[in-house]
Amino acid sequence: MAMTPMTPARFRFAAFELQLGQRLLLREGRLLPVTSRAFDVLAVLAARAGELVSKEELLAAVWPGLVVEENNIQVQISQLRKLIGAASIATVSGRGYRLTLPCTGDNDAGAVPPAPASVPRQPALPLPPALYGRDEDLSDLDEMVRSRRLVSVLGTSGVGKTALAAAAARRALPRFTDGAAWVDVGTALAPADVVAAIAAALHLATDTPAADVVAHLAARRLLLVLDNADRVSAATAALAATLLAHAPRLHLLVTTQVRLNLLEESVYRLAALAVPTAGTPLAAARTFGALAMLEARVVALDHLFALDEDNIAAAIGLCRKLDGLPLALELAAARVPGLGLRTVLAHLNDGLGLLSGGSAGAAPRHRSLQAALEWSYALLAPEEQALYRELAALPPWFGPDQLGVGPNRALRRLDKLAALVDRSLVVFDGGRAEPYALTETGRLFASAKRRQAGSTDRRKKAGASAGFRYD
Ligand SMILES: Nc1ncnc2c1ncn2[C@@H]1O[C@H](COP(=O)(O)OP(=O)(O)OP(=O)(O)O)[C@@H](O)[C@H]1O
Ligand SMILES: [Mg+2]
Numbered sequence: 001m002a003m004t005p006m007t008p009a010r011f012r013f014a015a016f017e018l019q020l021g022q023r024l025l026l027r028e029g030r031l032l033p034v035t036s037r038a039f040d041v042l043a044v045l046a047a048r049a050g051e052l053v054s055k056e057e058l059l060a061a062v063w064p065g066l067v068v069e070e071n072n073i074q075v076q077i078s079q080l081r082k083l084i085g086a087a088s089i090a091t092v093s094g095r096g097y098r099l100t101l102p103c104t105g106d107n108d109a110g111a112v113p114p115a116p117a118s119v120p121r122q123p124a125l126p127l128p129p130a131l132y133g134r135d136e137d138l139s140d141l142d143e144m145v146r147s148r149r150l151v152s153v154l155g156t157s158g159v160g161k162t163a164l165a166a167a168a169a170r171r172a173l174p175r176f177t178d179g180a181a182w183v184d185v186g187t188a189l190a191p192a193d194v195v196a197a198i199a200a201a202l203h204l205a206t207d208t209p210a211a212d213v214v215a216h217l218a219a220r221r222l223l224l225v226l227d228n229a230d231r232v233s234a235a236t237a238a239l240a241a242t243l244l245a246h247a248p249r250l251h252l253l254v255t256t257q258v259r260l261n262l263l264e265e266s267v268y269r270l271a272a273l274a275v276p277t278a279g280t281p282l283a284a285a286r287t288f289g290a291l292a293m294l295e296a297r298v299v300a301l302d303h304l305f306a307l308d309e310d311n312i313a314a315a316i317g318l319c320r321k322l323d324g325l326p327l328a329l330e331l332a333a334a335r336v337p338g339l340g341l342r343t344v345l346a347h348l349n350d351g352l353g354l355l356s357g358g359s360a361g362a363a364p365r366h367r368s369l370q371a372a373l374e375w376s377y378a379l380l381a382p383e384e385q386a387l388y389r390e391l392a393a394l395p396p397w398f399g400p401d402q403l404g405v406g407p408n409r410a411l412r413r414l415d416k417l418a419a420l421v422d423r424s425l426v427v428f429d430g431g432r433a434e435p436y437a438l439t440e441t442g443r444l445f446a447s448a449k450r451r452q453a454g455s456t457d458r459r460k461k462a463g464a465s466a467g468f469r470y471d
Helices: 036-047 055-062 071-084 135-147 161-175 191-201 210-217 230-246 289-301 312-321 326-339 341-348 369-378 382-391 407-422 440-465
Strands: 010-013 016-019 024-027 089-092 096-099 103-107 150-154 180-184 223-227 251-256 266-269 426-428 436-438
Touching: 010 036, 016 036, 024 071, 036 055, 036 071, 036 096, 036 103, 055 071, 055 096, 071 089, 135 150, 135 161, 135 266, 150 161, 161 180, 161 223, 161 251, 180 191, 191 210, 191 223, 191 230, 210 230, 223 230, 230 251, 289 312, 289 326, 312 326, 312 341, 312 440, 326 341, 326 369, 369 440, 382 407, 382 440, 407 426, 436 440
Parallel strands: 150 251, 150 266, 180 223, 223 251
Antiparallel strands: 010 016, 010 103, 016 024, 089 096, 426 436
């Protein structure tokens, strides 16, 4: 617990003395067995003796930067009551606690008024949206987080990694006595930014050296969530390896489009939501995550909307066209009140333009499907980008022999193909003779990239023959 320079060296109340520097609790000079957290709680109550200290203030002061269950406070309070008497700490129903004993604070230079406890605000775990079609994913991921120390949720942009991780972190919270910390590293670009983001979430100074951040976490039983690690996967991996080695009770949950590539890493590959086949009757179709999400999102924007026998075919068509991708469903749903399901479906063939206008609070890459795909595309190496563009010209399902290369380059290209599968940009179905495919929206995007690259090549050639340089 952070103490300000004005904090007294000790508090005295009734027969008790709380020595802040040595972290001791004494009764008539005899040491009492107090745990570290209980000590911190008592120090906050003593600093504000006679006043109500709310549960939120206690959580923020004693578990700064962490998200913990409220019952952690009750555990510490009941331990303290055993040590200093049940009546010494009053419960203010539903709000917080108050030290009832008159208390003085003093330091070696003489008595000073007790300083208020510093109460940093604590970041909350993000509230997950109502999740559709993720019951099984949530319990599987929960089990992984329980048994493995480094779990990364892998999948394409907008598939719902952050949403699922938020739900999983909440579910796991009671198992972590030091709570959970949520760190969005999505805007980090360099290793130092990752450390600074973690330090900030833990309420440490943002220039805290990495070694001190690791030391801070060393003894904690904590769930540390590193969200959106795509662009800093190597830095995240390096830090994760150090944390795993030095903080034996820490568990890490990472969301990323790029694997960390650590031996200790357990990868949870998150697929898009389940989609009904064409012709599925209304009631059965609603049991599929994609359709349930689409319906809920449209109803949220237009309370008069209802799925019925007339529009179910278009709704299923839309879910299939969007491959059950939550972000795409969300963007499409926003268009339905103005245009209707059939028009939205019909215009998706023209390109991705309709899937834009995401909510103002969303990250820029989530304001349109084009932006989300551009983000994923930018994470690829140039050779992977080139292969991805070429795939747009192949039939919907294809095999490795259709990549059109001789045996000496085949291995290299298979490697790139596997990288695209890893990024969820290419679908792999081992049960099929031709096991690879692009998603429908991915194909539209890759085709556009292919056309763009083609016209750039032509301009370059024309420029070269006219004596211009383009690069
Ligand atoms: N199962 C779901 N039910 C309802 N909404 C969902 C579901 N999954 C995701 N969403 C919503 O879809 C949008 C995209 O999800 P999310 O941000 O979790 O994607 P992501 O995989 O983390 O993407 P990125 O890689 O770009 O960070 C969010 O608005 C989220 O609330
Ligand atoms: Mg995310």
